[in-house]
Amino acid sequence: MIVHIEWKTVYRYTQPVRQLHSEVCLLPGDRPSGQKLLHGTVATTPDAEARPYMDIFGNTVHHLDFVQPVDHLSVHVQAEVQSGMGHEPEHRLPPLLEHLYLQPTPRAPHEHEDVRLFAREFDWHGSDALRTSARLNEFLPKRLRFVVGATEVSATAVDFLQAGAGVCQDYAHLFIAMLRARRIPARYVSGYLANASGEINADASHAWVQVLVDGVWHGFDPANGSPQDERYVITAVGRDYDDIPPVRGTYRGTASEEWTTSVRIAAAS
DSSP states (O other): OEEEEEEEEEEEEEEEEEEEEEEEOOOOOOOTTSOEEEEEEEEEESOOOOEEEEOTTSOEEEEEEEOSOEEEEEEEEEEEEEOOOSEEEOSOOOHHHHHHTTSOOSSSOTTSHHHHHHHTTSOOSSOOHHHHHHHHHHHHHHHSEEOTTSSOTTOOHHHHHHHTEEOHHHHHHHHHHHHHTTTOOEEEEEEEEOOTTSOEEESSOEEEEEEEETTEEEEEETTTTEEOOTTEEEEEEESSGGGSOSEEEEEESSOOEEEEEEEEEEEEO
16 A cells, blocks of 8 residues: 655744754654655755654654754655555564563553553453454453543553543553553554545544564554554654654743644555
């Protein structure tokens, strides 16, 4: 499947800011799943050179520097991607990453009492890690509601449980927390979900989970209760959302900021 992606975020500052440094993690790349980036650009207004580097998780991040005062920033990403399969071989996961993908994080605190109590509602017996992950993928959307605005972007798995509703990143964080508590390596995935029947307009990217079983990463989308397949385009992977936010940065000044984001995704088989 060929997927066309267009992302645009606009930041507006109440007064000009100085020494603005931003990092953009939005452009999909080549993956072991067979995913291929056919064409991709990262452009900004004001204009700046987008310098790519690879982070510890193997993601491509583009760094941007603005020396001049800036009162607004527009980030425009366009990509054409050949999507891949629903799994990725992992021939040799570095020991550090294997360790990190088992640890609790502030977003996915598997040792928190609320998470532990909720996990008791799920039947953990009688399945291997892959089948357990598949059953958990079906369980979560039956127990918790998908409601835009029910949580903030800063929400954790605990916030999700307390609200009883949330969005894709909340499902992913809870899924990760529950699996890591069982010593099953899991990682957070950000990217895009295409629909072969037509174009999708959204105000954010999508999030799901990959689980490492017998040297293969298997993808699960607990927000939709579906496995990762050719509709999914991966942008980045990490321990949780905080490792791979779409855009982040710092600046000097006392201004406050507002931003808007729009995403267009179209697929062709």
